[in-house]
Amino acid sequence: MKNADAYFTVEAALVLPVLMGAILFVIYILFFQYDRCLLEQDLGAMALWGSRLEESGQERLEEKVQERVRGLYKEKYMAWDFAVLEASLEKNTFSAKGAGRVNFPLPGWNFWGFGNSWGTEKEYRCSRLSPVTFIRLCRKVKN
Numbered sequence: 809m810k811n812a813d814a815y816f817t818v819e820a821a822l823v824l825p826v827l828m829g830a831i832l833f834v835i836y837i838l839f840f841q842y843d844r845c846l847l848e849q850d851l852g853a854m855a856l857w858g859s860r861l862e863e864s865g866q867e868r869l870e871e872k873v874q875e876r877v878r879g880l881y882k883e884k885y886m887a888w889d890f891a892v893l894e895a896s897l898e899k900n901t902f903s904a905k906g907a908g909r910v911n912f913p914l915p916g917w918n919f920w921g922f923g924n925s926w927g928t929e930k931e932y933r934c935s936r937l938s939p940v941t942f943i944r945l946c947r948k949v950k951n
Contacts, residue, residue, distance in 0.1 A: 844908075847906050858903075
């Protein structure tokens with residue numbers, strides 16, 4: 809029987825799981841960042857949309873806002889679980905707020921916090937301008 813060196817096999821058996829775990833961890837970080845950016849984009853677009861709403865009665869405005877929140881396409885988020893998604897119109901200011909989290913598939917992957925998930929929240933506010941105020945601001949800038 810021939811004597812063979814097997815240290816490459818032992819090193820590969822130790823290094824390969826660590827390398828695969830690191831790659832999966834980076835992929836989850838990228839999922840989190842992608843979904844966070846999507847959330848910010850959707851909330852910003854919703855806030856701009858809400859700031860352009862025309863007056864048609866407070867009940868009708870609230871109905872439009874809630875319809876827009878329900879109509880948000882949530883299937884584009886890869887690993888995101890929504891915790892909060894709401895929009896409101898108060899005192900001529902439109903507010904869009906959202907929060908979510910990414911759950912890790914394995915316990916112990918969250919090195920920077922407690923629990924088994926990362927989360928974030930964001931809120932955008934836009935003030936609505938009346939046409940008179942807009943015209944006054946334009947004239948002020950012109951002069």
